Amino acid sequence: MNSQLRWRKFVNGFMLTMTGVCALVSVSVLFFILGHLVYHGGTSISWDFFTKLPAPVGETGGGMANAILGSAKMLLLATLIGVPVGFFGAIYLAEFSGGTTAFVVRYAADLLNGVPSIVIGIFAYSIVVLPFKHFSTLAGGFALGLMMIPITLRSTEEFLRAVPRALREAAMALGASKWKTIATVIVPAAYRGILTAVLLAFARVAGETAPLLFTALGNRFWSPGWNQPTDSLPVAIYRYAISPFEDWHRQAWAAGLVLLGLILVINIVARAILSRGIAVPRS
Amino acid sequence: MHASVRPVLSVNIPPIVTSAATREMSAALSMRMTISKVNFFYGSKQTLFDVSMGIATSKVTSLIGPSGCGKSTLLRTLNRMHETVRGARLEGEILLDAQNILAQDVTSLRRRVGMVFQRPNPFPKSIFDNVAYGLRINGSKAPISEAVEKSLRHAALWDEVKDHLHKSAYELSGGQQQRLCIARALAVEPEVMLLDEPCSALDPISTAKIEELLVQLKDLCTIVIVTHNMQQAARVSDFTAFLLTGQLIEFSPTPQLFTTPGDPRTEAYITGRFG
Numbered sequence: 001m002n003s004q005l006r007w008r009k010f011v012n013g014f015m016l017t018m019t020g021v022c023a024l025v026s027v028s029v030l031f032f033i034l035g036h037l038v039y040h041g042g043t044s045i046s047w048d049f050f051t052k053l054p055a056p057v058g059e060t061g062g063g064m065a066n067a068i069l070g071s072a073k074m075l076l077l078a079t080l081i082g083v084p085v086g087f088f089g090a091i092y093l094a095e096f097s098g099g100t101t102a103f104v105v106r107y108a109a110d111l112l113n114g115v116p117s118i119v120i121g122i123f124a125y126s127i128v129v130l131p132f133k134h135f136s137t138l139a140g141g142f143a144l145g146l147m148m149i150p151i152t153l154r155s156t157e158e159f160l161r162a163v164p165r166a167l168r169e170a171a172m173a174l175g176a177s178k179w180k181t182i183a184t185v186i187v188p189a190a191y192r193g194i195l196t197a198v199l200l201a202f203a204r205v206a207g208e209t210a211p212l213l214f215t216a217l218g219n220r221f222w223s224p225g226w227n228q229p230t231d232s233l234p235v236a237i238y239r240y241a242i243s244p245f246e247d248w249h250r251q252a253w254a255a256g257l258v259l260l261g262l263i264l265v266i267n268i269v270a271r272a273i274l275s276r277g278i279a280v281p282r283s
Numbered sequence: 284m285h286a287s288v289r290p291v292l293s294v295n296i297p298p299i300v301t302s303a304a305t306r307e308m309s310a311a312l313s314m315r316m317t318i319s320k321v322n323f324f325y326g327s328k329q330t331l332f333d334v335s336m337g338i339a340t341s342k343v344t345s346l347i348g349p350s351g352c353g354k355s356t357l358l359r360t361l362n363r364m365h366e367t368v369r370g371a372r373l374e375g376e377i378l379l380d381a382q383n384i385l386a387q388d389v390t391s392l393r394r395r396v397g398m399v400f401q402r403p404n405p406f407p408k409s410i411f412d413n414v415a416y417g418l419r420i421n422g423s424k425a426p427i428s429e430a431v432e433k434s435l436r437h438a439a440l441w442d443e444v445k446d447h448l449h450k451s452a453y454e455l456s457g458g459q460q461q462r463l464c465i466a467r468a469l470a471v472e473p474e475v476m477l478l479d480e481p482c483s484a485l486d487p488i489s490t491a492k493i494e495e496l497l498v499q500l501k502d503l504c505t506i507v508i509v510t511h512n513m514q515q516a517a518r519v520s521d522f523t524a525f526l527l528t529g530q531l532i533e534f535s536p537t538p539q540l541f542t543t544p545g546d547p548r549t550e551a552y553i554t555g556r557f558g
Binding site for chain 2: 166168170172177280
């Protein structure tokens, strides 16, 4: 009896320690990365980094203003493509379709989600770059937008489906049409989840490098308009990291830090927005 | 279950009991709604068999019967909420003010026939916005804040919430939430209000408040209530319909149904021998 009890206590302690350590490891990975980025790139982060073009090869200093702006423009374009398509597609899936259609669309979205990002890049290259005869912001944004569609679609659909049936019935029993019910009750009840989904999709594509390599290409100068090659943070990181210059390595770390910081800030802002308003309690 | 009752449940069902008193009442009262020969199917499964009854204007009509007898289904056909379920099919005729509801626009029908559900289901909005919802979606011209106050007063909730109309509806207790749902349904001034076991998720005190409220609301609209609770039917309703396995067994003035039921199955049910 006594030895059995001791054994149980041992197993309990062992499992508790193991789960605790695993939880700690998963958290510390983020902090380790963050610390590493700050350690290596922190010194290169200055006002210049955000406002200046890259310095000519051989000189130190300069910044990545063009890459930051290029990333911002492409992410804006991607959001304009990916979010509406994913959002309205999810409304159709969750509210109107049934049976085979829903199954096919859902399955296709899952497959699209699993398509390697480099393949998305080749696709955008042949659809946008070749006809325009230009690497461009447009092509890069298009590629990233394609990647946002399935992520937004699937998670938005899940959140719409999670809205309790009782709320739909309440609205319909008051004489709301199906569209009114969706617009005034279902989407507002699910909007926190939907916004989280959009943010996850955004954060995911913000760091994508492969689809930009032969769509946006990269550029060491400003890229006016939408139809010229442009730099972006992930591609700049890639190019600087494989360069032979010590200063460029530091700048690559700094760009990584900026990218991570950007996503972190967006997350925090979104969570602040989310904490307002009234949540549907779990029944 | 009592052994002697069993055979009663399985005999062929005779025509529904309509007492002299029932006939008298249907002649004297105006009928807000008339249900005639309604058959209802979920896919191939029939859940209502040839149900015919009237809903008297400005009275409370209750539907009682054991679980699965079709009382909620019958209630939901009255504002065509059954259409939200795939594979549901209705045969027969339901009239509201002598017009067939199945031929009407469903959204305008539901404005005239409101509904309160089993569990309180306020929207994730403020108390005020919950009550105002029906007015807003229907583009009501009436001043909204006055209409909201009026509805909350009718639902006996005004004094409890008037100082925090802009708080979340979820901060209210379950009973208050259900009265809020009643206020929300009342705001569009329906002619008929359907209540689907409105007290089954509530404590006795909240239940008592809602029952009291229903009796007062008769002046505003016609009420149909589904309930598991026979005492509740006896307390609040003027007429009671007893359903069993999708058939209307007996439909009489409430005191009569509970004191001198005309069908042995009704008697067996109300005396607690099954269900």
